[in-house]
Each structure stands twice: as structure tokens, then as C-alpha cells.
Amino acid sequence: MKKALIIINPSSGTEESMKYKEMAEDLLTKNDYQFEVLLTEKENDAKRYAEDACAEEIDLLVVMGGDGTINEVINALVTRENRPVLHVVPLGTVNNFARAVDIPLRPQAALQLIENGVMKNVDVGKVNQQYFVNLVNVGAIAEATYHVTTEQKSKLGSLAYLLEGLKKFREKDVFRVAIETGGDKVELEAMLVLVAVTDTFASWKNLIKEAEIDDGYFHVFVIKQLTNFEGVAMLTKLMSGSLKEQEQVEYFKVKELTITTEETKIANVDGDEGTATPLHLSILPKHLRVLTQN
Numbered sequence: 698m699k700k701a702l703i704i705i706n707p708s709s710g711t712e713e714s715m716k717y718k719e720m721a722e723d724l725l726t727k728n729d730y731q732f733e734v735l736l737t738e739k740e741n742d743a744k745r746y747a748e749d750a751c752a753e754e755i756d757l758l759v760v761m762g763g764d765g766t767i768n769e770v771i772n773a774l775v776t777r778e779n780r781p782v783l784h785v786v787p788l789g790t791v792n793n794f795a796r797a798v799d800i801p802l803r804p805q806a807a808l809q810l811i812e813n814g815v816m817k818n819v820d821v822g823k824v825n826q827q828y829f830v831n832l833v834n835v836g837a838i839a840e841a842t843y844h845v846t847t848e849q850k851s852k853l854g855s856l857a858y859l860l861e862g863l864k865k866f867r868e869k870d871v872f873r874v875a876i877e878t879g880g881d882k883v884e885l886e887a888m889l890v891l892v893a894v895t896d897t898f899a900s901w902k903n904l905i906k907e908a909e910i911d912d913g914y915f916h917v918f919v920i921k922q923l924t925n926f927e928g929v930a931m932l933t934k935l936m937s938g939s940l941k942e943q944e945q946v947e948y949f950k951v952k953e954l955t956i957t958t959e960e961t962k963i964a965n966v967d968g969d970e971g972t973a974t975p976l977h978l979s980i981l982p983k984h985l986r987v988l989t990q991n
């Protein structure tokens with residue numbers, strides 16, 4: 698019999714996870730899995746459970762939660778030899794990972810992947826000692842994230858970040874940044890540096906149309922100082938997926954890079970405060986197996 702583990706964060710999103718627990722159990726039983734269910738109670742529980750699952754050579758790891766929970770699990774899986782297939786049931790408010798990998802956003806539909814999902818190998822980014830599957834950013838949006846309250850987040854979802862980010866843009870917080878890649882070094886004045894693995898940003902898919910989750914590259918955007926008018930134009934470009942065509946944007950497509958800022962800046966890694974500059978980034982191509990739709 699195949700072995701599975703279900704990890705549930707009962708506090709994620711609208712807290713409806715228990716409704717889906719039984720559905721997952723039924724589907725796993727029907728598909729010849731022997732399984733266990735573990736509920737998280739606090740930060741790092743999901744990470745610990747996922748590490749144990751690797752040690753026990755589990756075949757399938759079902760994770761029900763938001764991006765925070767998924768991020769913990771991914772950080773547990775990436776360094777292990779025996780990595781189970783990851784199956785995500787999105788229960789968060791933003792669900793960037795599910796959007797990026799084309800996992801249905803309706804939990805009932807996502808659960809069906811146990812039966813009819815296909816396996817996709819996806820890239821993972823490494824930044825200093827941390828791993829990420831979506832986006833690292835330094836500057837306005839990174840700082841905005843810390844000012845968004847839980848209440849704003851549950852009311853406005855990803856829009857809350859965008860609004861706080863725009864406020865920061867208006868404050869014109871510019872910093873000097875050096876981007877080094879393969880022996881080349883570029884120095885720029887920036888308001889925001891984005892390093893994307895996927896095409897999804899703040900819950901919108903196709904915003905970074907250059908990026909494919911399995912192309913083996915980072916897509917790096919350095920957004921230079923903008924006037925208010927340019928800021929609006931840039932947002933429009935961003936919404937149409939053509940950010941790199943904006944004059945105030947420098948774009949790099951690379952497998953590894955180092956980002957150094959004049960003063961230490963905190964980088965936001967997949968939605969959470971992550972690590973401080975300098976950032977050393979490298980891509981692990983097609984490193985994780987994830988269940989997605991046909």
C-alpha cells in the first residue's frame with residue numbers, strides 16, 4: 698500500500714479545513730493509501746511534520762493551508778533525498794502557489810487531484826539559507842507587507858499589500874543596489890527588486906509572463922525611481938504582464954545572482970519576512986514534484 702500524510706493548518710483562511718479532511722480521507726482510502734492526519738498548532742509544526750514524513754518515506758504529502766504553511770513544507774522537503782509528491786489544497790487568503798502551479802482554487806476540486814492529478818516538476822529558488830517557490834522582493838512591497846494587518850488581509854486579500862506598497866512608492870524610498878551574475882556587476886538606484894520563479898505575483902497570474910515555474914530561471918526586475926505618472930504607467934504594464942518593457946525597469950533572466958544593497962535591507966521571501974541583504978540566490982531546476990491538473 699502507498700503511504701500518505703495529511704497536514705492541516707486549521708487556522709488557515711476561513712477555517713473550513715475540517716470540512717475537507719473527511720473528503721481527503723475518503724479519496725486516499727479509495728486510492729489505496731494508508732495515511733495519517735496531523736493538525737498544526739503553531740509556527741514550524743508543518744515543517745517538522747514534513748521532515749518526519751520524508752524520513753518515513755511517505756509517497757504523498759497532502760497539505761491543507763495557505764502559502765505560509767506550504768512554504769514551511771517546501772523548506773522541509775527540498776533538502777531531503779526521499780521527497781514525497783506534494784499535493785496542495787489551498788485554504789489561504791492569497792494562495793499564490795496554487796495559482797502559479799494551476800492547482801484548482803476550490804478545495805473540493807483540488808482534492809480530486811488525489812485521483813486525477815498529474816505530476817509536475819517545479820523549480821525551487823534558494824535565497825541564503827531559505828527556499829522559495831514564488832517570489833523574493835526587496836524594497837517597497839517587502840516593507841509594505843509588515844504594515845498589513847490580519848484584518849486588512851482577510852478583508853482585502855492581496856489588494857491590502859498592493860495598497861500599502863503604493864503608499865511606500867509615494868514615499869520614494871530609493872536605495873542603491875548591486876546585481877552580480879556570472880562575473881557581471883550592475884549598480885542601480887532602485888525602489889523595488891523582484892526575483893520571480895513563477896508568473897504569479899500578489900495573487901495575480903500572468904503578471905510576470907516571462908516566468909514559467911519549470912523553466913530553470915529567475916526573472917529579476919529592478920524598478921528604478923519613478924515619478925507618480927511613471928508609477929501608474931508601471932502598474933498598467935504590470936497588470937498586462939509586460940513589466941520589463943517599462944523604461945524604468947531593468948530585467949535579468951539568470952540561474953544565480955547576488956543582490957547587495959548599501960545598507961542592510963530585509964527581503965520578503967514568499968510573503969514573509971525572510972532574510973537580509975546581501976542575498977545569494979540560486980535556482981534548483983524541477984526540484985519538487987507537485988500534483989496539478991491536466
Ligand SMILES: Nc1ncnc2c1ncn2[C@@H]1O[C@H](COP(=O)(O)OP(=O)(O)OP(=O)(O)O)[C@@H](O)[C@H]1O
Pocket residue numbers: 706707708709710711737738739740741742762763764765766767769788789790791792850968
Ligand atoms: N493551529 C494554528 N493556529 C494558529 N496559527 C497557526 C496554527 N497552525 C499554524 N499556524 C501558523 O499560521 C501561519 C499562517 O498560515 P497560512 O499561511 O497557512 O494561512 P493564512 O495566513 O490564512 O494564509 P495566507 O498566507 O494565504 O493569508 C503558519 O505559518 C503558522 O505559523
